[in-house]
Amino acid sequence: MMRRREVLKTALMAGVGGLPMTAPAAIVPSPAAVSAANNAFGLALLRAQDASKNAFLSPTSVSAALGMTACGAQGETRAQMAKVLGFSAGDPSVDPVWAELVKSLRAEKPGRQVSLANRLFGQKGYGFLAGFTGRLSSAFDAPLEEVDFGVPEAAKVRINAWVASQTRDMIKDLIPSGILTPVTRLVLANAIHFKGEWLHPFTKSRTVDQPFEIAPGNSKALPMMSQTGQFVVREDEEAISLAMPCKGDDRGVVFILPRKRHNLAQVESSLTAESLDRLVSSQAVPQKVDLRVPRFEVDTRFGLNESLKKMGMARAFEPGRAEFEPMNGGKEPLHIDAVLHKAVLKVDEQGAEAAAATGVIVATRAAIPQPVRRFVVDQPFLVAIHDKATGGLLFLGRVREPVYRT
Secondary structure: OHHHHHHHHHHHHOOOOOOOOOOOOOOOOOHHHHHHHHHHHHHHHHHOOOOOOOEEEOHHHHHHHHHHHHOOOOHHHHHHHHHHHOOOOOOHHHHHHHHHHHHHHHOOEOOEEEEEEEEEEEEOOOOOOHHHHHHHHHHHOOOEEEEOOOOHHHHHHHHHHHHHHHOOOOOOOOOOOOOOOOOEEEEEEEEEEEEEEEOOOOOHHHOEEEEEEEEOOEEEEEEEEEEEEEEEEEEOOOEEEEEEEEOOOOEEEEEEEEOOOOOHHHHHHHOOHHHHHHHHHOOOOOEEEEEEEEOEEEEEEEEOHHHHHHHOOHHHHOOOOOOOHHHHOOOOOEEEEEEEEEEEEEEOOOEEEEEEEEEEEEEEOOOOOOOOEEEEOOOOEEEEEEEOOOOOEEEEEEEOOOEOOO
């Protein structure tokens, strides 16, 4: 755990995700360092979204898509992207790190799985530089597929079909109509899907409708699952978290509640990358807990352009100033036209299933009796899906108003 803390501290010093940092410093590329940087970037990105609404995203997905894009950037454009992402994005030294992360995240065990895929959709016959496409193929397992953006609707259908196939049809419409145009040259896409069965599933017959208080005096009925069992509970001055392990016991879902009821905004604003890491992964002994959590779904979509600009990577979006010559040799100026992200989470008695996709569109111009604690998720909360092996947050979100569709 001390090693994890050192890695996180090093990543924070590199200027991760717009959080308050010391002066930028290069970090030693390693899977742990990149995962820590991704987590901090994800927290900053979550904060950049409307605090009054649900927001669920995949730090891993967005970072992978932007990491691929950074491999085709240079100069100030790449420097800004590296500072926002919190690691030396685009530097060849990070390529083997991504290759190792992709391999590690794809490792499956009975009862839980992660599917992670990357792909480049490039303009047919455009002639992207082999050095760029070769790096992404080896580092991100991201092959180049040619499409014709001169027929934008057909290109959109093809890219969305690929995303749907990689996310088990949880995300079918990452790219809406009107986003792709004849001047689009490249879409760098990442898709991630997680499905985990609870190590200790809920009994469906014990699920009953109970109130979930969205705000003081404003409640809605949701199917509330319940069980009493041994769970890891972590806490600090502002928040309490509970981890629900999935089969395999190396990935799980973490629920984070404010200590003071309906104080989620304060919890979110006071969180640092280090305090989030403690709530998600610090060592703790399981204890007996009376657990209640709603069966729910969250489905969110973001256009990330403005958030990323405010976080410090504006240059990449500026036509004529963005530096993506390593993609095409400079035969025409390229810039990021849009960064799109969509994520879905479903939680029920058997487990959790989540999916996310990101598109970067580049265009030219027990034995001893224990006291029983209560952990009742009946107010707005934060939720994360954590990978123990890499330390990475596969997903992170804020749930203000859960929805359940029968």
